Amino acid sequence: MSVHAFVDQSRRGDIYLVVAALVDPRDLKRLRKLLSGLLFAGQRELHFKKETPQRRRLIISALVEAGAQAHVYLSPCGRADEKARQACLSRLTDDLLDLRAGRLVLDSRADRDIHDVRTIRDTLGKRPSESNLTYEHLSGGREQLLWVADAVAWCFGAGGDWFRRAAPLVGRTVEVTGST
Structure with missing residues (x-):
């Protein structure tokens, strides 16, 4: 199975979430078109935290109907957000190698992206014969499929009815474990 992964994160209390939306290359164009079609005139990107509850329900319903899929990685973090993130990212990278993923796109965190690069390189270095995974950081405004991970992360962290919907x-x- 060759997939592309699009990653965003969220923190809820003492739990750090890393969410990877997994997309078959054949579905990239279809899902991007769907997501772009959900934008209001003049809106550059969907950011779940900024959407109204009515829009959130619409977006989640559209993603469910489209068959979008995501994996969620959780780690206790206390005050160690970066350590928790990197533990999740290392595990995610290993899992992507098992899936024979071709591309990993992470939502950019500007100057903190270097931590992700280091973790991904270290993880890929442990499995050099399986390291055909390319990776990059992009902003949500440049890659619509990051919006899927953003929506799932928000809903998962919010719990309740949002968790049920997602x-x-x-x-x-x-x-x-082992990140704090």
Whole structure:
């Protein structure tokens, strides 16, 4: 299975979430078109935190109907956000190698992207014969498929009805320990 992964994150209390939307290369164009079609005139990107509850319901319903899928990685973080993120990212990278993923796109965090690059390189270095994974950081305004991960991360972290609505999108939940 060759997939592309689009990653965003969220923090809820003492839990750090890394969400990877997994997209088959054949579905890239279709899902990007769907997401772009959900924008209001003049809107550059969907950012779930900024959307109204009515829009959130519409977006999640559209993603469920489209068959979008995501994996969620959770880690306790306390005050160690970066350590928790990197533990999740290392596990995610290993899982992407198992899936024979071709591309990993992470939502850019500007000067903190270097931490991700270091973690990904270290993880890929442990499996050099399987390291055909390319990766890059982009902003949500440049890659619509990051919006899927953003929506799932927000809903998963919000819990309750939002968690229930996003549950069909979550193919796998992985608890990562040893990060705090």
